[in-house]
Structures are given as structure tokens and as C-alpha cells.
Amino acid sequence: MYLKRIMAALAVSAALPMAASHATDLEVTHWWTSGGEAAAVSELAKAFDASGDKWVDGAIAGGGGTARPVIISRILGGDPMGATQLNHGRQAEELIEAGLLTDLTEIAEKEGWKDIVNPPSLLESCTLDGRIYCAPINIHSWQWIWLSNAAYEQAGVPVPTNWEEFVAAAPNLKEAGIVPLAMGKQGWQQNGAFGVMVVAIAGVDAWKKVNVEKDAETARGPEYAKVFEAAVKAREFAADSNVQDWNQATNMVITGKAGGQIMGDWAQGEFQVAGKVAGKDYTCLPGLGNNQILDTAGDAFYFPKVDNAETTEAQMRLASLLISKEVQVAFNLKKGSLPIRGDVDLSAANDCMQKGLKILADGGIMPSGDQNLTPDTTTQIEDLMAEFWSGDMSAADAQSRYAEIIESAE
């Protein structure tokens, strides 16, 4: 009796998903695994499941450096996932050239992505030879420093409002037993922080000359020399920060063990998960407080080519869902990133996000490193930065080696 009923119930529950008009399982790979990131990605999964399909989560732990090779080797090896996160820019260039990614131009034109996506550079990074190959999902900018109000209170100094004040306040923090600057010991974090310091100290023009035009002379010049000297100082501030992952470093700021951290706005998700309030518990300074400019890196979803027509259709549905207003709002509020369209209501956003939105609306944007440098060049620079930040390399040595890498960059 009971058994029969259970069997019937099972049969019904198995039949239910089938009953939906188009139910396709889509495996989505990404490297969003920290607390704030996981909360954001579950918003995407919820929305996709609600539309009738099924989001099969394929999170890869260990950050982009670990996840990208896995993702790319799966695509190359003929075992493509339904969709995958990548940072748009030059990472997927060759995959597109090899014809391994689905062309989204049709749906993009139908929905008018060109008019929606703001800033337009985001969609341009998805475009190769006039065809669109990815759906941007958010804007992440590196140019932030996150400061712990409690740490500065304990040290008895006001919370800095720019890099110079931060440098001046560092000795007070040290005296109070607080690490002035939290820094995870991984090349990409050190390189990222360095890039932020370039924009804040040498200015965006010098940055563009080096990263976009690959001008080694500027990299050898006096503006960059100032940055390398500032980096030597920052290295001293971060000497006692013994953590590896970026979210561990963020946690030092959250708990008041460190004064600040230079990290992209994804750090904000961690503050949110910890229940901290922007402006009260922590302070954020875009452009290190020196200039109001953000880069427009970000995440985008790419859809590997598959033979199955049903899967391709589901890919299109996911692409259009990712761009939609509701998903943009829900996802970006959790992630702490900025939406890729200017026409959504983000009044629920906190102090820091509002600052970012305002800069974006004012047009204070610049391209990101990922959009200009190949992974090869980035790896070389990261190796240099890892060596620089962990040892006692002089500013001049680091600068000349940096310039050499830029010289040979493509």
C-alpha cells in the first residue's frame, strides 16, 4: 500500500520537471566560491530554475588562475559545459577564433544589447569581428581601498581620505599593533594592488600609455618610479600580513586587525556577509581617494558550442536572463559589483556602490588590464610582483624589469 503510494509520488515528482515546456539542464562553471560570491551566484541559479530550466552548479574553487585552465581544457577537450564565467577580454580570444564558442549576435540584436549595456566597452570586449560571443554580467573595478573604521579609532587617528593620509597614518596603526595594509600573498592580488596605485599616483594617462600602447619609455619614466617607491612603502606596511587568499585579507580588515586593503569591489560582498555597514563600520575610497576613476573589468558568461539544439536554446535563454533587469539587480546587490545597464533601480545599494554608480554615470571609466594585456604578459608581471612583494627587491630594479616585460608584450 504505502510502497505503491511512494512509487506514485516518485513518479509524479520525476514527471514534474518534464512537464515544463522547456526543461534543460545547463552546467555552469564559475569560480565564485567566497561567501558573498556564493550568495550572488545562488541568485542566478534561482532565477534560471524559476524560468523552467535547471542550473547545474559547477563551481571551481581556487580563483580564476586555477579555474580558467580547467574550464579551457574542458572546452578544448570536447567536454564543454553549458555556460561558463570568464573575465572578458583577451582570455577567450583564441577560443573564439577556433570556433569553440556560441555566437550570441542574433539574440543580442533582438534584445538590443548595444543600447542597454553601459559602458559600451563591456560589449566591445565580447565582440570579435563584429560578432558577439559573451554576455556581460557585472562590472568590477579594482580601484578601491577598504578601510576599517574600528582599526583607525583604536589607533586614535581619523580614517584617511586619500593615499597620502593612509601613508601618514600607517605608523600610528603599527604602534597600536595593527597591520596597516592587508595583502594576500598571491601574484594577482599584488599585481592588482600595484595597478591601482599606478592609476592613483601616476595618473590614468600614464597607465594607458603603458597598458594600452605598451610604451616601455613611460614604464621607465619618473611617474612610474614614484609608483614603485610607493609600492616599496606599501610592502613595508603589509610585511606582517601573513595570509594567502584575498578574502582572508579582507577578513583582517573586517575584524579590525588590519587598517586597509587594496582590492577590487568584490571585497564588498565579504563585508556584507559579515553584516558590516558601509560608512559606519568600513570606509571605501575609489581610486584610493586620489582620483575618481574606475576600470570596467568584469565577469561575462561564455557559451561553448554544443551539438544539442535544445542545449543551445537553453544557452540563449540563460544569456537573455543574465542581461535582464531583475537578475542584474538581484545579482549585483549580493555581489557588490555594478550592473552592466544604467536603467535599473539600485536605490537599495549601499554607500560604496552608490559612489561607484555615480562615478560610472559621470563617465569616470577606463579599460581594464585584462582587456589590454594577454594572459602571458599578465603572468609575467604577476611573477615579477610576487617576487617584488615577498623579497627586498629595490624599486629601481623592479621598474626596469617591469619595463622589459612591457617592451616584449604583444
Place this chain on the structure above:
Amino acid sequence: MSVTTEPSAARDHAPVGKPNPLFKNLSAKLASIPMIITALVVFVGGTTWTVVYSFTNSKLLPRANFVGLDQYERLWSTRRWMVSIENLAIYGICSMILTLIIGFTLAALLDRKIRFENTFRTIFLYPFALSFIVTGLTWQWILNPDFGLQNVVRNWGWESFAFNPLNDPNTVIFGILIAGIWQGSGLIMCIMLAGLRGIDEDIWKAARVDGIGTVKTYLRIILPMMRPVIITSLVLIASGIIKLYDLVVAQTNGGPGIASEVPAKYVINYMFRAQNLGQGFAASTMMLVSVIIILIPWAYLEFGGRKRG
């Protein structure tokens, strides 16, 4: 029926002449065909392909766009590669010598017919049952100044005790060496012990009659007799050195900075993270070349010498 009787059986049926040497031990030859094909296609074929493509500027995908020695020039002017080579040399020489010495000493001690030999053997061999990842993580914790050895000793009252090899660029490779030796010496001990057990009791009796001391007997008589065992050990240790990768990834991930990078990690990083296949291939070709440089003189001494003598 054993394989060795086959030729005579075949001769009974064969009408004339000698059996074709090609069909001698036919079943054994048939059975080894899959392995021969694997070796040819995967090892020789794959190696050749890699070497050829190391002369191209392949990025994410292999492309036959030849650029001569560019990749090698860049490789040898890269600081990280030089650090990797240096680390591998230090690790290799130290690990080769120390593993052999420790392995042989342990084996000789166990060979003295001590009590609980089985227990000790298990304890010493146990690390070998762990993967390099587990070994690396374990030693990362043991060597961590805040939780591990340093902290324990300080809690005993020796406040100024400092042992923090992993966070100092100058000593980090020795921190990895400790873990590598801990993992590898147990196996070498077992092989050596088997070799020691294979020595005839009469040798010992003869040595005793001649009044030669125990240590001297080991060093002067037993050790030279164990030549094949030692060569087996050397090959095992050497292959472990060249492929050193996972231990470093688990223990330090190349840090601090690039102080504990090794060649295999350079290859993997440049092939996949940097999406620069050509550079990775060039690096792996250099690894192959270094193995060959060591192997050829050895093979010449080992096999060439015997023929002459």
C-alpha cells in the same frame, strides 16, 4: 606449459630449418605489443611533437608558426626559470644524497635483528603511502610558525626558538626538502633492507672470522655488493626529483614570491595559466634535455663499459 619449452615443441612440428627468431616467444611478444605501441605513440610521439612545437609561437592552441629559438631565448632570460632550475638542483642533490644515506642507515639499523622490526618498518614506510599533496599540507602546518614546531617548542619554554623555513626565501627549498625526504626515505629503506637480506650469511661469518668491525663490513663489503639495489634506488629518487611539482604546490605554491618555484610548475603555469604553449613546451624540452644529459653518461658507463670489459 611454460614459455621456455615452446621452441623445442615448435621444432618437433616444423618441417625444415631453424625457427624464425621473429616468432620466438611469440605469445610474450604479442602480449607486449600494446605497451610497445603506447611507448612509441605516447612517449616518443608526444615528446617529438612537444619538441617540434617548442619552436613555434603557439599561444592557447598549438599553431605551426615557427619562430626559431625565440622561446628558448626568453626562457633563459626569465628570472623565474633560473630560480626554478637552481631550486631543482639544490633539492635534487640534497635529496639524492640524504635519502640514500638515511634509507641505508635505517635499513642497516633494522637489519641488526632488533625487536619490533615490523612495527618500525611500517612506521618508516607509512609516509610513502601518502600523496605528495597530503605530505605538503602536513608539513606546511608543521612548519607554520604560529601552529607548528616553532610554537610547540616555544610553549615548552624555549622562548627564542626560531624555525620558520617556509617564510624565508633563502630557506624555503629546504623546508620542502624536509618533506620530500620524510616521504621518500621509507621506500628506499625497504628496498635497501631487501638488498641486505639478500646478502649471504656466510659473508658475515667470514667477515667476523677475519675480525672486521660491523660498520666497516657494511661500508666495505656489503655496500659494494648491493650495487643493483642502489641503482634501483637512485633511479626511483631521480624520477621523483624531476617530477617535483605537487609537493611544492601543496606546501608553498612557489612562494614566498617565486622563491620555491620548480621547472615542472613553470611548465604547467605557462601552458595553462599564461596560455603560452610555446613557452611551456620550451621549458619542458629543457627538462627533457637535462634528464638526457644526466642519463647518457650514466648509460654509457653502465652498459658501454661492460661490453668493452
